[in-house]
Amino acid sequence: MARVLTLQGEDFPRWYQDVVAKAELAENGPAKGQQVIRPAGFALWERMVEEVDARIKSTDTDNASFPLLIPQSYLSREAEHVEGFAPECWTVTHAGGKELEEHLVVRPTSETVIGEYMAKWVKSYRDLPLKLNQWANVMRYEMRTRLFLRSSEFLWQEGHTVHESYEDAHEFTLHILHEVYRDFMENVLALPILAGIKTVEERFAGALNTFTCEAIMRDHKALQMGTSHELGQNFAKAFGIQYLGSDGKQHHGWTTSWGTSTRMVGGLIMGHGDDAGLRVPPKLAPIQAYVMVVKDDAATVEAAEKIHAELKAAGIRSRLDKRGDVAFGRRAVDAELKGYPVRVEIGPRDLAKNEVTIARRIGEVGKTSVSIDGVSKAVAEALELGQQALFDEAQARLDSCTKEVSTLAEAIEAAQSGVAKVPWDLVGVEGEKQAAGEGITVRCLQREDGTVPDNLDEPNLVTFLARSY
Amino acid sequence: MARVLTLQGEDFPRWYQDVVAKAELAENGPAKGQQVIRPAGFALWERMVEEVDARIKSTDTDNASFPLLIPQSYLSREAEHVEGFAPECWTVTHAGGKELEEHLVVRPTSETVIGEYMAKWVKSYRDLPLKLNQWANVMRYEMRTRLFLRSSEFLWQEGHTVHESYEDAHEFTLHILHEVYRDFMENVLALPILAGIKTVEERFAGALNTFTCEAIMRDHKALQMGTSHELGQNFAKAFGIQYLGSDGKQHHGWTTSWGTSTRMVGGLIMGHGDDAGLRVPPKLAPIQAYVMVVKDDAATVEAAEKIHAELKAAGIRSRLDKRGDVAFGRRAVDAELKGYPVRVEIGPRDLAKNEVTIARRIGEVGKTSVSIDGVSKAVAEALELGQQALFDEAQARLDSCTKEVSTLAEAIEAAQSGVAKVPWDLVGVEGEKQAAGEGITVRCLQREDGTVPDNLDEPNLVTFLARSY
Numbered sequence A, B: 001m002a003r004v005l006t007l008q009g010e011d012f013p014r015w016y017q018d019v020v021a022k023a024e025l026a027e028n029g030p031a032k033g034q035q036v037i038r039p040a041g042f043a044l045w046e047r048m049v050e051e052v053d054a055r056i057k058s059t060d061t062d063n064a065s066f067p068l069l070i071p072q073s074y075l076s077r078e079a080e081h082v083e084g085f086a087p088e089c090w091t092v093t094h095a096g097g098k099e100l101e102e103h104l105v106v107r108p109t110s111e112t113v114i115g116e117y118m119a120k121w122v123k124s125y126r127d128l129p130l131k132l133n134q135w136a137n138v139m140r141y142e143m144r145t146r147l148f149l150r151s152s153e154f155l156w157q158e159g160h161t162v163h164e165s166y167e168d169a170h171e172f173t174l175h176i177l178h179e180v181y182r183d184f185m186e187n188v189l190a191l192p193i194l195a196g197i198k199t200v201e202e203r204f205a206g207a208l209n210t211f212t213c214e215a216i217m218r219d220h221k222a223l224q225m226g227t228s229h230e231l232g233q234n235f236a237k238a239f240g241i242q243y244l245g246s247d248g249k250q251h252h253g254w255t256t257s258w259g260t261s262t263r264m265v266g267g268l269i270m271g272h273g274d275d276a277g278l279r280v281p282p283k284l285a286p287i288q289a290y291v292m293v294v295k296d297d298a299a300t301v302e303a304a305e306k307i308h309a310e311l312k313a314a315g316i317r318s319r320l321d322k323r324g325d326v327a328f329g330r331r332a333v334d335a336e337l338k339g340y341p342v343r344v345e346i347g348p349r350d351l352a353k354n355e356v357t358i359a360r361r362i363g364e365v366g367k368t369s370v371s372i373d374g375v376s377k378a379v380a381e382a383l384e385l386g387q388q389a390l391f392d393e394a395q396a397r398l399d400s401c402t403k404e405v406s407t408l409a410e411a412i413e414a415a416q417s418g419v420a421k422v423p424w425d426l427v428g429v430e431g432e433k434q435a436a437g438e439g440i441t442v443r444c445l446q447r448e449d450g451t452v453p454d455n456l457d458e459p460n461l462v463t464f465l466a467r468s469y
Helices: A012-022 A039-057 A079-088 A111-121 A166-187 A234-239 A263-272 A298-313 A328-338 A348-352 A372-401 A408-414 A428-437 B012-022 B039-057 B079-088 B111-121 B166-187 B234-239 B263-272 B298-313 B328-338 B348-352 B372-401 B408-414 B428-437
Strands: A026-028 A035-037 A069-071 A090-095 A098-106 A130-139 A153-163 A194-197 A209-216 A222-232 A242-244 A250-252 A254-261 A289-293 A318-321 A342-346 A355-360 A367-371 A402-404 A419-423 A441-446 A462-466 B026-028 B035-037 B069-071 B090-095 B098-106 B130-139 B153-163 B194-197 B209-216 B222-230 B242-244 B250-252 B254-261 B289-293 B318-321 B342-346 B355-360 B367-371 B402-404 B419-423 B441-446 B462-466
Touching: A012 A026, A012 A263, A035 A039, A035 A153, A039 A130, A039 A153, A039 A166, A039 A263, A079 A234, A111 A130, A111 A153, A111 A234, A111 A254, A130 B130, A153 A166, A166 A194, A166 A209, A166 A222, A166 A254, A194 A462, A209 A263, A209 A372, A209 A441, A222 A234, A222 A263, A222 A441, A234 A254, A254 A263, A263 A372, A289 A298, A289 A328, A298 A318, A298 A342, A298 A348, A298 A372, A328 A342, A342 A348, A342 A372, A348 A355, A355 A372, A367 A372, A372 A402, A408 A419, A408 A428, A408 A462, A428 A441, B012 B026, B012 B263, B035 B039, B035 B153, B039 B130, B039 B153, B039 B166, B039 B263, B079 B234, B111 B130, B111 B153, B111 B234, B111 B254, B153 B166, B166 B194, B166 B209, B166 B222, B166 B254, B194 B462, B209 B263, B209 B372, B209 B441, B222 B263, B222 B441, B234 B254, B254 B263, B263 B372, B289 B298, B289 B328, B298 B318, B298 B342, B298 B348, B298 B372, B328 B342, B342 B348, B342 B372, B348 B355, B355 B372, B367 B372, B372 B402, B408 B419, B408 B428, B408 B462, B428 B441
Parallel strands: A289 A318, A289 A342, A402 A419, B289 B318, B289 B342, B402 B419
Antiparallel strands: A026 A035, A069 A098, A090 A098, A090 B090, A130 A153, A153 A254, A194 A209, A194 A441, A209 A222, A222 A254, A242 A250, A342 A355, A355 A367, A419 A462, A441 A462, B026 B035, B069 B098, B090 B098, B130 B153, B153 B254, B194 B209, B194 B441, B209 B222, B222 B254, B242 B250, B342 B355, B355 B367, B419 B462, B441 B462
């Protein structure tokens, strides 16, 4: 087969660019750092939205929509927040041909404007918890941008909740982390997740604690896939989110916020893709089975249409390719590039034997012949095996590239080519700075047993250091 | 029951404001003309998105995502387009603390930026038709704003296609109008549609022809619910969308664009709502059946939970209300206000007779008792009857408020309180201006047989005049 992509081993960043371009996933927009997400890329995102949205709804969180433009004064009400976000803002100064009295920023995130409305809506403890989410575009000015991974505009969901107590807010922050984000990422995206707490340096501007889901890419760099923030009473105090408690007294609420974005598309590409292109986990794949005719004679096309219909009836997301005017080899290479988990290839020779060829994109087994009667079953099995195989492969990579070390120097050394696991006491704020000088960041902290700590004050935490996107 | 809303007959605009506020659908955002769409309003929009998106996908159109911010120079490339939209633009002048070299406008619509990319992607007739859609937010500066109906930011879908010929583009423009928009509006929103072509004055800036779906509200004013534009080769020439034809020569493509927005939520409210609040068509309703306990004793709650589960199993979108701490009357008034099509009320007295009470929000029949065994069937029937009853009522209103007249003066008179139908030859561009002076607009033109004309040059067209939103 013709070489379409730079090899991962030669130049991983260039391989990434090649896949994004050749699989027609996205390209640069006209202004700095913008992106155009093309149909093949957007279909991946739409499936992510569908799966994440269902999980968010299962937590009794309601979707809503808040304004794109936020008055600059809102941002300033929470001191750490404005310090963190003001330098990244895109600013609207004019509308309808006139300068605005107050300049507006394109939302970099919506804690402030949503906080303003939560303050109006929350009156009594009976109104709590208040759980909202929006699917929206946000903008942050970035100097160095990369499609999906770091762009000036991106699509995301941002959840915002208010609770009666620290305990409720804390529990919900972790529920989102584990049951919404981690569950989706591990069980649908097939990416094993390092879940933990961020350091002070890495946490969200204005948060008490930031919890994170980190995945390790095929080049052993980490990607932050989603974060869930415990905001304490910081925003509640800044925006006056107060409720009358059952004790008859006024209290400030406890808020959370949490988000995942189109960045996950980048994680999918770099977490599973190989030298032939994308490999899309079957549970996510917009196209799970790609039914191809080898030649477009009437009998083959008819058989292919029947199989396509049968697969759809079996609940498999199937796409039919009956193009006879494009060479079969070229179409097969393109299907590999796009990462369809299973191809069902049908040609006159197969048909003569009442068989089709099943080509798996994932795993060791390449092509097998199966009887036409058994095609739905064979495809369903291949999809299930493919999902597991991708996860297992990613888990093995994470395990093999993670090195437990016992000094900061060893950690920095190990993190050059993998993930270093080291006691946090040996790193600390000073060690974190030193590592940063070498291009290494602290991805997250866990307890020794691998669970997520409640806060940074817990003793005996371990930390993971790596290069990152 | 307590009076919650201004009566429609007293003050329709105020009734509208009341419903939007009391049913917690939306409220004003912090900056001019912005809106916050609250969960109850957003759930209506989410259902609209689901239904419209499925219809768009059935036309083999793919979803994608284009940048929010468009360089000002793009807008200027199509002369009529910039003239129409420039005065409405919101402009980003600064980012990352510095003034931008080229100012960017928040997209008021995306023909220009999408045209730029279509020009890159279309090379040969084999690439056509190219059919794209995006669900996005757009902004247009407005002096007088009203929630859902006219706001500075709104949510919409915008479809953009390129075709090989005038005929293909024309056919697709009308396919979207009838099979996507009209079908959804009549069969799901239960609103009879006047479909036709817009006058030169009312058409989209830069289009050859604009086709429209107009609905008549309960105050007899018209609302433009969706438009489909034939753009000819105007944008193809401005952006260089060219293809190599099967004849071996370069040709400009023929483009279309078409959109529906959160405005439809306003149409739903004003098209069906009554003095008790919203009436949501069952096929659209996010909550079709609202199962309420009269009292929250254990037996009643248990029965209600069982019925709720049974309704869900029958594919009915059911919500359970087992609150015993809020008075039943207050909850029932609120359910009417929110417009849930069917309430299933369960109290100890019903249970003693092995019955429940079915309360219909739509139609003449108020409450009926049905046996618990038959509740799913009774609810399904009530939903089906309710859908039809809403459409019939709206159709009867449209028929009764439409007056066929034979002079312009009569048309202007009739349009003060309804819809005037009059030969276009009696109106013309001059008559249109005269009507505009009286607050009356030409909503659309049809052929005498009620079908949609191909263009404004057809003879013997009839036109509909009305006040409008």
